[in-house]
Amino acid sequence: MQCAACAPAVAAFPAIIRARDTGPTLRVLGTHATLHEPIREQAERDLGIRIEFEPGGSARVLLRAATEPSSFDLYEQWSDSIRVLWRAGTIQPIDVRRLTHWGEINSLSKTGRITPEAPTGAGDVPNTILYVQPDGSLGATPRARISFLPYVHNVDSFGYDSRVIPPGEPYREESWGWLLDPAYAGRVALVNAPSIGVFDLALAARARGLMDFADIGAMTREEIDALFEVAIAYKLDGHFRAFWRSVPQSAALMRSGDVAIESMFSPAAAMLRADGVPCLYAAPKEGYRAWHGVMCLSRACRGEREELAYAYMNWWLSGWPGAYIARQGYYISNPERSRPFMAEHEWDYWYRGLPAERPLAGPDGRIVARPGETRRGGAYVERFSHIAVWNTIMPTYDLSVRRWSELVLA
Amino acid sequence: MSSPERSRIPLAARWFPLRRRITLTVYLTVLLALAVGLAATAMTQVTRAHFDDLMALEDAFAAVRSYRTGVDSMQFDAHRFVASNHASGADQVTRTYAALRQSLSDCLERRCAGTGSGERLALLLEHLDGFNDAFSEAVEQRLALVDAIDTQFASALSRVRNLLPDTGELAPDAPGAEAFYAIRQHVQSIENATGALLYTADVLPYGDLMAEFDGARSALAQLHDTAPMHFRAELEAALAALEDVQAKLLQRSRAYLFLVNVVMAADAHEMQVLADRLEQQIAQSIDQARDRIEHTLERYSVALILLLLCGSLIVLVTGRIMAHGVTEQIRALTRTFTELTAGSEAPITFRSPHNDEIGELTRAAIRFRDANAEIHDLLRRYQALNESLESKIAERTRALENSNRELERLANTDRLTGVYNRRALSDALDHELARCRRYDRPCSMLFLDVDHFKRINDRYGHEVGDRILVAIAREVSKVLRVNDMFGRWGGEEFLVLNPETGGEGMEYFAERIRRHVAAIDFAPVGHVTLSIGIAQFSCGDTVSTLVERADKALYRAKAEGRNRCVLAPAPAAAPASRKMAEPKNG
Numbered sequence: 003m004q005c006a007a008c009a010p011a012v013a014a015f016p017a018i019i020r021a022r023d024t025g026p027t028l029r030v031l032g033t034h035a036t037l038h039e040p041i042r043e044q045a046e047r048d049l050g051i052r053i054e055f056e057p058g059g060s061a062r063v064l065l066r067a068a069t070e071p072s073s074f075d076l077y078e079q080w081s082d083s084i085r086v087l088w089r090a091g092t093i094q095p096i097d098v099r100r101l102t103h104w105g106e107i108n109s110l111s112k113t114g115r116i117t118p119e120a121p122t123g124a125g126d127v128p129n130t131i132l133y134v135q136p137d138g139s140l141g142a143t144p145r146a147r148i149s150f151l152p153y154v155h156n157v158d159s160f161g162y163d164s165r166v167i168p169p170g171e172p173y174r175e176e177s178w179g180w181l182l183d184p185a186y187a188g189r190v191a192l193v194n195a196p197s198i199g200v201f202d203l204a205l206a207a208r209a210r211g212l213m214d215f216a217d218i219g220a221m222t223r224e225e226i227d228a229l230f231e232v233a234i235a236y237k238l239d240g241h242f243r244a245f246w247r248s249v250p251q252s253a254a255l256m257r258s259g260d261v262a263i264e265s266m267f268s269p270a271a272a273m274l275r276a277d278g279v280p281c282l283y284a285a286p287k288e289g290y291r292a293w294h295g296v297m298c299l300s301r302a303c304r305g306e307r308e309e310l311a312y313a314y315m316n317w318w319l320s321g322w323p324g325a326y327i328a329r330q331g332y333y334i335s336n337p338e339r340s341r342p343f344m345a346e347h348e349w350d351y352w353y354r355g356l357p358a359e360r361p362l363a364g365p366d367g368r369i370v371a372r373p374g375e376t377r378r379g380g381a382y383v384e385r386f387s388h389i390a391v392w393n394t395i396m397p398t399y400d401l402s403v404r405r406w407s408e409l410v411l412a
Numbered sequence: 413m414s415s416p417e418r419s420r421i422p423l424a425a426r427w428f429p430l431r432r433r434i435t436l437t438v439y440l441t442v443l444l445a446l447a448v449g450l451a452a453t454a455m456t457q458v459t460r461a462h463f464d465d466l467m468a469l470e471d472a473f474a475a476v477r478s479y480r481t482g483v484d485s486m487q488f489d490a491h492r493f494v495a496s497n498h499a500s501g502a503d504q505v506t507r508t509y510a511a512l513r514q515s516l517s518d519c520l521e522r523r524c525a526g527t528g529s530g531e532r533l534a535l536l537l538e539h540l541d542g543f544n545d546a547f548s549e550a551v552e553q554r555l556a557l558v559d560a561i562d563t564q565f566a567s568a569l570s571r572v573r574n575l576l577p578d579t580g581e582l583a584p585d586a587p588g589a590e591a592f593y594a595i596r597q598h599v600q601s602i603e604n605a606t607g608a609l610l611y612t613a614d615v616l617p618y619g620d621l622m623a624e625f626d627g628a629r630s631a632l633a634q635l636h637d638t639a640p641m642h643f644r645a646e647l648e649a650a651l652a653a654l655e656d657v658q659a660k661l662l663q664r665s666r667a668y669l670f671l672v673n674v675v676m677a678a679d680a681h682e683m684q685v686l687a688d689r690l691e692q693q694i695a696q697s698i699d700q701a702r703d704r705i706e707h708t709l710e711r712y713s714v715a716l717i718l719l720l721l722c723g724s725l726i727v728l729v730t731g732r733i734m735a736h737g738v739t740e741q742i743r744a745l746t747r748t749f750t751e752l753t754a755g756s757e758a759p760i761t762f763r764s765p766h767n768d769e770i771g772e773l774t775r776a777a778i779r780f781r782d783a784n785a786e787i788h789d790l791l792r793r794y795q796a797l798n799e800s801l802e803s804k805i806a807e808r809t810r811a812l813e814n815s816n817r818e819l820e821r822l823a824n825t826d827r828l829t830g831v832y833n834r835r836a837l838s839d840a841l842d843h844e845l846a847r848c849r850r851y852d853r854p855c856s857m858l859f860l861d862v863d864h865f866k867r868i869n870d871r872y873g874h875e876v877g878d879r880i881l882v883a884i885a886r887e888v889s890k891v892l893r894v895n896d897m898f899g900r901w902g903g904e905e906f907l908v909l910n911p912e913t914g915g916e917g918m919e920y921f922a923e924r925i926r927r928h929v930a931a932i933d934f935a936p937v938g939h940v941t942l943s944i945g946i947a948q949f950s951c952g953d954t955v956s957t958l959v960e961r962a963d964k965a966l967y968r969a970k971a972e973g974r975n976r977c978v979l980a981p982a983p984a985a986a987p988a989s990r991k992m993a994e995p996k997n998g
Contacts, residue, residue, distance in 0.1 A: 065667035069660055090663055194678040245678040407673035410681045
């Protein structure tokens with residue numbers, strides 16, 4: 003499947019060498035979620051350019067992106083960083099006319115709904131921060147200039163060890179409320195990121211009826227304070243074992259048996275299952291916490307670099323990368339383009355929610371799904387029809403950051 | 413040697429010579445003492461090893477506790493720096509970190525907290541590094557923030573301020589004064605909010621700051637008819653620059669606060685949890701180690717006691733067997749020698765299979781017994797000799813007595829008839845008469861004479877005569893009573909002495925004899941008669957007087973016609989004799 007993409011590159015072999023020797027290097031700043039070495043190598047091969055990946059922690063790369071636009075060309079992160087970056091003015095609008103596959107990008111990114119009937123979910127729905135309005139602000143009204151390239155996205159929930167917690171029925175029994183179930187006290191972990199963790203906590207508190215929110219995607223200061231009072235009370239009772247900062251750490255926590263339930267990213271659940279830990283990645287009845295990857299163009303990126311950046315963005319939507327990240331459970335905004343790059347049974351499992359016909363390997367070659375296994379939550383459309391909230395930097399974000407340490411160190 | 417004899421040899425004696433038996437017992441005792449000593453030493457060693465483990469765990473416990481304290485103090489110092497900008501706090505964090513890292517690495521390398529704790533220690537180290545990295549970055553960002561405030565923000569701020577007229581020069585009712593006041597106030601709020609970034613660790617909500625800038629800009633708009641165009645443009649540009657700087661400051665402070673409140677906090681929390689778990693784990697290990705020591709000691713004590721008991725038993729039994737072997741042999745030897753002293757020549761059943769002292773004594777006993785046997789043999793031969801001599805003497809004596817008795821019999825017996833002779837009758841008469849006299853007992857005497865014997869001799873010859881005499885003696889003997897003494901006095905005369913007989917009885921008896929003889933047919937002679945003179949002893953009688961009186965009575969009988977009995981009269985009264993029977997021809 004790689005060869006389909008490499009065919010033109012091989013034909014242009016001498017040109018690639020020249021380009022490598024003389025052309026500029028594309029600098030991509032981002033996180034470990036998408037800055038994978040195989041992707042970089044494939045892109046270099048396919049595009050005949052030199053690419054440099056600079057993966058780092060979310061906060062650090064965001065600070066870099068928000069303060070040093072000249073230190074990168076492209077920035078890959080989550081949609082919740084868009085408002086910050088846009089306000090900081092370190093990124094420039096992307097012209098959709100230069101995006102080869104713009105027309106293929108699905109309605110989720112463009113309208114916020116995977117189907118016309120699907121709910122949008124609370125918080126910053128991608129389309130509301132996508133289009134650059136004439137006054138320079140970001141809005142939902144479709145425009146020719148956009149703040150980010152919509153590409154990778156997924157829904158997050160929590161993972162649980164089915165040896166400890168009896169499996170619940172997806173969308174009917176599985177609930178965010180389990181995270182605050184005193185029965186699991188001392189064996190619960192949260193992601194150590196206030197912008198995400200605060201939603202996990204809020205969804206859990208609401209599911210257990212501990213409190214409610216006027217708009218869970220835009221919590222007020224009072225709601226934040228109240229939520230933290232609840233969470234801190236839990237913490238004081240020894241409810242939370244850990245606040246993890248990386249996917250491997252979250253997997254290690256459950257593998258060691260310290261943790262039975264935790265907020266989780268899907269690659270961690272895949273890692274655990276590959277290790278033989280029966281970790282179920284829940285499909286909560288309250289809906290998922292969705293996230294959307296963003297690829298932003300640095301304000302400082304001009305000329306030849308800008309060309310390379312657009313080439314790279316177009317490459318990302320050209321099929322191979324979408325198939326690659328599908329194997330770690332992520333979706334791409336134009337899935338049909340990636341379909342030829344996947345085996346039929348892979349497509350059926352990852353996108354259609356059908357049982358795996360044969361063992362499925364993840365990006366690292368380890369088996370993440372065994373024959374007969376189905377993806378929890380079902381098909382792509384079904385999962386994105388259950389969105390509770392989108393990851394969002396709320397106006398009360400700074401308050402939640404300050405209170406976060408109170409929670410962690412309580 | 414037969415098997416019962418063999419079984420009498422004590423087992424120990426069968427196996428070992430005397431000296432070795434004693435040595436063996438001593439060896440066993442020494443061996444037991446050695447075994448007990450060794451066991452006690454082993455017990456000490458093992459206990460010490462366990463105890464060393466325990467001490468190592470106690471050290472590890474103290475170390476982990478010190479990590480916890482170190483983590484807490486790092487966190488406290490970091491907080492001092494963050495909240496109060498105490499530079500000493502940052503230095504202290506660096507120092508504590510260096511010390512903790514060193515100690516943790518050492519501990520990890522030495523496996524100080526025991527197996528199974530390595531993973532947690534490594535994680536602890538990882539989070540310690542994470543915390544320190546985050547803190548170092550936070551310090552750096554704070555310095556950069558301070559620097560940005562002191563330089564970029566200060567210059568942008570002074571640029572705005574310099575454009576504004578001095579409040580002292582501005583009359584309150586001057587045109588645009590209100591707008592200038594408002595701008596100055598907004599700028600002041602912005603300055604305050606920015607300064608607070610450093611000390612309160614709080615960020616003025618972004619919207620509030622935007623409102624300040626918007627307020628300043630709208631106040632600026634009010635100046636459009638009072639201030640010159642270029643002045644307004646300049647002030648607006650200065651405000652925009654300030655806003656730009658402020659936006660950057662905000663990003664920096666956010667990143668800084670994220671490091672402090674999120675990254676550092678999570679690492680600190682994880683370190684606390686890990687240290688807690690480690691502490692629990694080591695405490696558990698310590699408990700287990702204590703239990704192990706207790707159990708080991710218990711097991712060893714029991715084993716030692718058992719060893720002592722069993723060992724003592726073995727030594728005791730062996731000692732007893734060996735001692736029994738010795739005493740039994742000595743006792744047997746004593747018995748043997750006592751018997752030998754008493755002269756026993758029984759074979760020596762006692763044996764010693766070894767060439768030891770007992771063996772020597774055994775051989776001495778055998779020599780003793782051989783000597784005894786020799787002496788006994790001599791004695792026996794002497795006795796045999798003695799006995800043969802004695803029997804010969806007795807035989808001779810017996811022969812002599814027989815000869816004497818025969819001589820005496822021959823002396824008292826009539827050759828022809830076999831009855832007493834005259835000599836024997838005379839002795840008997842002497843003896844009997846003496847007795848009758850002494851005890852005044854009655855006694856009588858019959859004097860018998862064969863009638864007409866001369867005619868028999870003459871007619872039939874002496875041989876027939878002798879045969880007749882023998883036959884008469886035989887017939888008379890048939891009638892005699894037990895105590896009667898009968899003999900031949902001489903020729904055809906016989907004499908019967910009747911002790912304890914007197915008077916009538918005497919006469920009756922004589923008559924019986926006469927009739928008995930008279931009734932017999934002596935061939936070839938025919939009937940032969942006897943004439944009998946009877947004399948009864950009286951006190952004055954001697955043998956001769958008594959015989960004389962009997963002879964006189966015989967004479968009378970002859971005289972009265974033969975074949976009759978005549979009683980001699982008593983000597984004093986001399987009563988007339990009486991006819992005893994009808995006279996018959998003879």
